[in-house]
Amino acid sequence: MNFSQKVWNLCKKIPKGRVSTYREIAKALKTKAYRAVGSALNKNPYAPVVPCHRVVNSDGRVGGFARGVKKKIELLKKEGIKVRNKKIAGFEKVFFRLKKQLKKQNL
DNA sequence: CTAATGACATTTG
DNA sequence: ACAAATGCCATTA
Numbered sequence: 468m469n470f471s472q473k474v475w476n477l478c479k480k481i482p483k484g485r486v487s488t489y490r491e492i493a494k495a496l497k498t499k500a501y502r503a504v505g506s507a508l509n510k511n512p513y514a515p516v517v518p519c520h521r522v523v524n525s526d527g528r529v530g531g532f533a534r535g536v537k538k539k540i541e542l543l544k545k546e547g548i549k550v551r552n553k554k555i556a557g558f559e560k561v562f563f564r565l566k567k568q569l570k571k572q573n574l
Numbered sequence: 575c576t577a578a579t580g581a582c583a584t585t586t587g
Numbered sequence: 588a589c590a591a592a593t594g595c596c597a598t599t600a
Contacts, residue, residue: 530582
């Protein structure tokens with residue numbers, strides 16, 4: 468499994484109404500390649516399969532999106548996440564901690 | 575193999 | 588708080 472494959476796999480596990488960060492994904496993969504995570508998501512061929520719009524920057528900003536940041540924000544709002552000025556409202560509340568949550572999910 | 579790039583993160587001015 | 592510069596890792600040319 469390639470790095471990108473792992474990234475997409477983790478992205479799929481982000482529940483609706485929650486967001487994660489590139490940094491957390493990288494950490495979950497035991498690496499610091501958050502840049503590579505972003506790149507992988509950018510070129511992700513499983514557009515509808517992988518909810519890549521739920522991945523944001525570590526400081527709570529929405530970051531970028533292949534089809535336009537605006538689109539990403541719209542999608543997030545549809546999921547129930549409030550976005551103000553390109554920033555996630557209650558970021559800490561909707562933040563999905565990959566490491567912990569995945570552990571609970573697996574057991 | 576070397577160089578350049580990016581949906582980032584951190585530090586500095 | 589904002590903008591710019593630097594570092595980072597995987598991918599791609």
